[in-house]
Amino acid sequence: MRIDVVTIFPELVAGPLGTSIIGRAAEAGLVEFQVHDLREHGIGRHRSVDDYPYGGGAGMVMRPEPLFAAIEPLRDAGAVIVLMDPAGERLDDRLARELATIPHLALVCGRYEGLDERVRDLVDREVSIGDYVVTGGELPALVVIDAVVRLVPGVIQEASHQDDSFASGLLEYPQYTRPETFGDRPVPPVLLSGHHGEVDRWRRQEALRRTFERRPDLLASVDLDTADRQFLETLAPGTETGEG
Ligand code: JFH
Numbered sequence: 001m002r003i004d005v006v007t008i009f010p011e012l013v014a015g016p017l018g019t020s021i022i023g024r025a026a027e028a029g030l031v032e033f034q035v036h037d038l039r040e041h042g043i044g045r046h047r048s049v050d051d052y053p054y055g056g057g058a059g060m061v062m063r064p065e066p067l068f069a070a071i072e073p074l075r076d077a078g079a080v081i082v083l084m085d086p087a088g089e090r091l092d093d094r095l096a097r098e099l100a101t102i103p104h105l106a107l108v109c110g111r112y113e114g115l116d117e118r119v120r121d122l123v124d125r126e127v128s129i130g131d132y133v134v135t136g137g138e139l140p141a142l143v144v145i146d147a148v149v150r151l152v153p154g155v156i157q158e159a160s161h162q163d164d165s166f167a168s169g170l171l172e173y174p175q176y177t178r179p180e181t182f183g184d185r186p187v188p189p190v191l192l193s194g195h196h197g198e199v200d201r202w203r204r205q206e207a208l209r210r211t212f213e214r215r216p217d218l219l220a221s222v223d224l225d226t227a228d229r230q231f232l233e234t235l236a237p238g239t240e241t242g243e244g
Pocket residue numbers: 084085086087109110111112113114127128129130131132133134135136137138140
């Protein structure tokens with residue numbers, strides 16, 4: 001997989017991409033990153049990439065020419081062009097898995113109050129990481145890259161993302177490691193029992209409990225069997241948990 005990033009802050013993007021699991025994926029050749037400094041296409045002696053908004057108003061807007069110059073060669077190279085934007089399609093597990101199937105992505109990061117509307121003609125999709133505003137597209141792009149690259153075969157243990165809580169639609173079950181007792185809190189004995197069936201059942205129930213307590217909205221799209229429904233009934237007697 002190849003991922004290009006267009007930004008006026010290449011160092012802000014390149015650092016994290018060289019670090020940890022994502023950095024190792026790049027070293028292993030599973031993914032190739034290329035970060036492009038938009039300012040190389042800036043206009044005039046000051047390499048300007050922004051200008052005042054027509055019609056007035058606060059803040060600056062990114063001018064179209066540098067973005068066009070940076071994006072066009074990536075388009076010609078076959079990249080799917082993704083614009084980071086607070087008004088884009090919301091990133092979730094489903095979208096991350098879809099983007100992970102694209103061999104060549106180019107993520108375009110804006111700054112200021114946004115970009116000239118005509119730049120949208122050059123992009124294939126627009127993605128948001130959630131309903132809050134950050135100061136530019138770089139951190140959102142890193143979130144997208146992190147979520148996508150860990151799904152590329154070979155980057156992490158395959159079982160990890162099949163087990164991802166969002167794959168089942170439930171939140172994670174509680175996890176423990178050594179020591180067996182920490183302060184006054186022992187590890188739940190079932191996890192030390194060696195009964196894999198019991199461990200699986202406990203984890204399923206704790207995942208159901210946590211989802212019911214914290215994100216009951218998620219339960220509507222989870223595949224619940226009879227045992228799941230019976231367990232949920234003990235948490236909230238009389239509450240309907242049918243498909244919805
Ligand atoms: C970005 C910024 C827009 C305008 C009402 C709400 C926003 C400031 C480029 C993505 C997510 C982003 C994101 C992505 C790219 C850029 C800052 C944009 C506005 C009007 C103000 C510039 C922000 N999920 N959050 N933020 N900005 N307002």
